[in-house]
Amino acid sequence: MQKSILVLPGDGIGPEITEQAVRVLKAVTDGSDLALNFVDGLIGGAAYDAAGHPFPEETKKAAMAADAVLLGAVGGPQYDNLDRPLRPERGLLGIRSAMGLFANLRPAILYPQLADSSSLKPEVVAGLDILIVRELTGGVYFGQPRGIREVDGQREGFNTMHYNEAEIERIGRVAFEAAMQRNKKVCSVDKANVLETSELWREIMIRVAKDYPQVELTHMYVDNAAMQLVRWPKQFDVMVTENLFGDILSDQASMLTGSIGMLPSASLNDKGQGLYEPSHGSAPDIAGQGIANPLATILSAAMLLRYSFGRGDLADKIEAAVSHVLDQGLRTADICTPQDRKVSTTQMGDAVVAALD
Ligand SMILES: NC(=O)c1ccc[n+]([C@@H]2O[C@H](COP(=O)([O-])OP(=O)(O)OC[C@H]3O[C@@H](n4cnc5c(N)ncnc54)[C@H](O)[C@@H]3O)[C@@H](O)[C@H]2O)c1
Numbered sequence: 304m305q306k307s308i309l310v311l312p313g314d315g316i317g318p319e320i321t322e323q324a325v326r327v328l329k330a331v332t333d334g335s336d337l338a339l340n341f342v343d344g345l346i347g348g349a350a351y352d353a354a355g356h357p358f359p360e361e362t363k364k365a366a367m368a369a370d371a372v373l374l375g376a377v378g379g380p381q382y383d384n385l386d387r388p389l390r391p392e393r394g395l396l397g398i399r400s401a402m403g404l405f406a407n408l409r410p411a412i413l414y415p416q417l418a419d420s421s422s423l424k425p426e427v428v429a430g431l432d433i434l435i436v437r438e439l440t441g442g443v444y445f446g447q448p449r450g451i452r453e454v455d456g457q458r459e460g461f462n463t464m465h466y467n468e469a470e471i472e473r474i475g476r477v478a479f480e481a482a483m484q485r486n487k488k489v490c491s492v493d494k495a496n497v498l499e500t501s502e503l504w505r506e507i508m509i510r511v512a513k514d515y516p517q518v519e520l521t522h523m524y525v526d527n528a529a530m531q532l533v534r535w536p537k538q539f540d541v542m543v544t545e546n547l548f549g550d551i552l553s554d555q556a557s558m559l560t561g562s563i564g565m566l567p568s569a570s571l572n573d574k575g576q577g578l579y580e581p582s583h584g585s586a587p588d589i590a591g592q593g594i595a596n597p598l599a600t601i602l603s604a605a606m607l608l609r610y611s612f613g614r615g616d617l618a619d620k621i622e623a624a625v626s627h628v629l630d631q632g633l634r635t636a637d638i639c640t641p642q643d644r645k646v647s648t649t650q651m652g653d654a655v656v657a658a659l660d
Pocket residue numbers: 316320375376377378379380392395563564580581582583584585586587588589594595596597599637
């Protein structure tokens with residue numbers, strides 16, 4: 304089997320971490336019946352610098368032609384003063400929207416070896432395994448109208464929160480299908496006490512739940528969900544929520560697993576295409592120092608093999624290699640405690656590759 308992967312390293316630590324994930328993908332498929340063809344492309348600030356746009360037409364064509372996309376991260380302070388449509392983040396939103404990647408899966412899993420790195424007490428997070436299903440192509444991120452305008456002699460910024468029934472239903476189905484493979488619990492997170500979009504969200508989730516009688520559906524307001532995630536996170540199995548809430552809750556959940564450098568993601572459409580990226584950003588504060596944690600990107604590469612290529616066997620191998628490396632006490636700075644051996648980004652990649660054998 305031959306498959307192509309478009310690699311979009313992006314900005315900041317993006318190139319450092321994707322390099323390690325590509326090495327792992329090459330090593331795990333070496334000698335297997337899966338032949339990977341890697342194509343490099345530009346996105347974000349790197350694309351703006353080279354081509355004047357954060358999501359060039361060429362990248363769009365390459366993304367549509369690829370069997371899967373592996374992305375690092377976009378953004379950086381050097382781009383903050385660009386016109387908004389040219390900013391790196393718009394490149395990321397552009398590719399998500401162009402590929403119709405409405406379903407963002409962000410698994411927050413605690414590797415037991417990292418219990419001491421979690422922000423919560425070991426007994427509160429032991430065995431933690433939550434799947435956050437974040438709607439990714441709707442909500443306030445994409446709603447129109449938006450902009451900054453002048454009203455009564457002063458400027459005002461405005462955005463529109465928007466969801467239609469079909470958008471809510473399809474992400475709901477993704478969450479319920481995932482729950483069927485897991486512990487059969489969906490918690491739908493909204494702000495139905497204030498927002499009409501959430502009122503509709505809740506109604507549609509209840510409707511979708513009727514097709515999954517074995518799955519227990521609960522509802523929680525997002526402010527309470529943020530609190531419950533740090534109070535007793537193991538009450539959750541699958542959490543499904545809209546774009547902005549999912550962005551925030553997934554960063555929060557990442558710290559329960561030890562570091563945002565541990566949280567992978569898969570963004571899927573309804574045509575079987577997927578984009579895989581760590582949940583974190585370009586980390587400008589540590590970029591170029593060779594100290595970033597590449598594991599979220601390596602684990603995203605495992606998700607790529609599982610979801611886009613149906614190779615759960617190879618994904619399992621990568622995840623087992625990550626676990627083995629953590630058993631050895633190897634840690635990048637973000638997850639390092641005094642008992643551990645601190646390693647660089649590349650050394651972590653080396654160790655995962657070595658552990659694949
Ligand atoms: N998917 C993406 O491409 C994405 C996601 C989030 C933020 N961003 C962009 O990234 C830039 C920086 O944003 P930010 O600082 O708010 O968030 P960030 O996630 O880049 O960094 C937040 C903190 O986490 C640390 N961190 C992140 N990833 C790490 C890793 N792999 N290993 C070790 N430490 C890591 C950083 O050093 C920083 O202290 C902004 O331009 C933002 O828009 C991009």
